[in-house]
Amino acid sequence: MRARPLLLVPLAALVAALAATAPAASPKADDPETARLRGQVERLRRERDLASGRTFYLRLDAGQGRLALTLQGVALDDYRTESVEWGVPEVLFVDRAPGADWDAAAFSKGRLEPERERDRVEVVAPAPAPPGAAAAGPAPAETPSPSPPPVPKSAEELYSVPSPYRVVFAEGVSLEVRAKGHGGRNRSLFQRLADALGLRLSDLGTALGLGAKERVRLRVTLEAEDAASLYRSLPPDVGLVVVGLPSR
Amino acid sequence: MTTEPGRPVPAGPRAAPAALAAAGRRLLDGARSLAARRSIRGAAATGVLLLLAFAGTGWDFRRVAPPSTEVSVTPAPKPASREAARLLAERQRLEVALRRKVPRGSWIVIDQTHNRLRLMKGDDVVLEAPCSAGSGMVLKEGSGGRVWVFDTPRGRFEVLSKLANPVWRKPDWAFVEEGEPIPKDPGDRLEYGSLGEYALYFGNGYMIHGTLYERLLGRPVSHGCIRLGRDPLREVYRQAPVGTPVYIY
Numbered sequence: 051m052r053a054r055p056l057l058l059v060p061l062a063a064l065v066a067a068l069a070a071t072a073p074a075a076s077p078k079a080d081d082p083e084t085a086r087l088r089g090q091v092e093r094l095r096r097e098r099d100l101a102s103g104r105t106f107y108l109r110l111d112a113g114q115g116r117l118a119l120t121l122q123g124v125a126l127d128d129y130r131t132e133s134v135e136w137g138v139p140e141v142l143f144v145d146r147a148p149g150a151d152w153d154a155a156a157f158s159k160g161r162l163e164p165e166r167e168r169d170r171v172e173v174v175a176p177a178p179a180p181p182g183a184a185a186a187g188p189a190p191a192e193t194p195s196p197s198p199p200p201v202p203k204s205a206e207e208l209y210s211v212p213s214p215y216r217v218v219f220a221e222g223v224s225l226e227v228r229a230k231g232h233g234g235r236n237r238s239l240f241q242r243l244a245d246a247l248g249l250r251l252s253d254l255g256t257a258l259g260l261g262a263k264e265r266v267r268l269r270v271t272l273e274a275e276d277a278a279s280l281y282r283s284l285p286p287d288v289g290l291v292v293v294g295l296p297s298r
Numbered sequence: 299m300t301t302e303p304g305r306p307v308p309a310g311p312r313a314a315p316a317a318l319a320a321a322g323r324r325l326l327d328g329a330r331s332l333a334a335r336r337s338i339r340g341a342a343a344t345g346v347l348l349l350l351a352f353a354g355t356g357w358d359f360r361r362v363a364p365p366s367t368e369v370s371v372t373p374a375p376k377p378a379s380r381e382a383a384r385l386l387a388e389r390q391r392l393e394v395a396l397r398r399k400v401p402r403g404s405w406i407v408i409d410q411t412h413n414r415l416r417l418m419k420g421d422d423v424v425l426e427a428p429c430s431a432g433s434g435m436v437l438k439e440g441s442g443g444r445v446w447v448f449d450t451p452r453g454r455f456e457v458l459s460k461l462a463n464p465v466w467r468k469p470d471w472a473f474v475e476e477g478e479p480i481p482k483d484p485g486d487r488l489e490y491g492s493l494g495e496y497a498l499y500f501g502n503g504y505m506i507h508g509t510l511y512e513r514l515l516g517r518p519v520s521h522g523c524i525r526l527g528r529d530p531l532r533e534v535y536r537q538a539p540v541g542t543p544v545y546i547y
Contacts, residue, residue: 173437
């Protein structure tokens, strides 16, 4: 009778050892509702992380049709989208799937394409007059009065806005912004032809996997004025968070 | 051997080689014409294939359906599992945390590209007015080699202090720009009246202040500060206490 407890000890140890070495039970697959909630929570976590940082980001709410320039969770400028489209590269009419994890990370380091160029006015300061020079009163012919610096141009005068243009993110996602109606009319015919040709060739290149890897492109159409305003004022290295995009 | 009608037949021993040469030439011409026809067809087929490949290579877009405007009156279903209930609670917590990021009191937004200032209270726009942000001009000192760039910084700031009848303590660049010697006496740097009635300081030497050049409001002409017209400045000064967030983009 006493042998039984003695036998139970090694048996319990064996069971414990087997339990420790046994592979962890595979997690049960989520039901659709749980999977949907998990995706939403992941997206909100990413948005919270972006909102805790110091970088500007675009928040595209595909469901509500809004695109907002945001900093630390505060929408600074909000545009209504006429339409939102979701695109993938296709080669010979066959779509290239972006992979299920295409939106697993936050999108960052967005840069404008075509780039917004800024010409800065450079002024070399006049040499300071030596002390007492003003009192001496030099002849006007010897000291031509310096012309005042030119009044800087307004944003509308400074930047011509292409349509469409893109914000290309480091994670293989881009946002294409199209102007509704007469967008891009502030560019010359030659500029518009060059833009169109450049975009088509760039599309061909990205679809074939040449150059920067682009997996997904989101396309929004905005009012022409809004599209131009966003192009002119978009801060550098902007992020992106997308909400309300149905699974394709 | 055949000869073409109407063509003189060479007589004598040279006749046979000449006929052969003529036949050879005809054969060659025929082959060339056939090759040319085939090559045209081939080129056309290649062109069509290339066009198809060109048309079928690029980006395939599908429209995201707009949200349904119908309002559901059925109560939200109970979470299917404990995990779903946990995720639902987590989602609500995160949504609330994000909503709380929007300031409840006054806050200021400055679009430095379009030179517009908005004073907000919660979600409401209290005031919108033209302003002048940094010109982006580069000033180079002739002898000292110093360089200044007159940009307005982007980001989130806070009103750190407020002043009525502010006095401008002119920095070095203000003298360099005018071609004046930099004074040794700090008192010679003070300038009265050029900042308008009020100034709201938001750090690193930057302020929201008034201007003597109201006609230039709406254009980027400042040295980095935000210039505002007299009436909107009074309103901003009155409604934005110390600690008011200032967002500049």
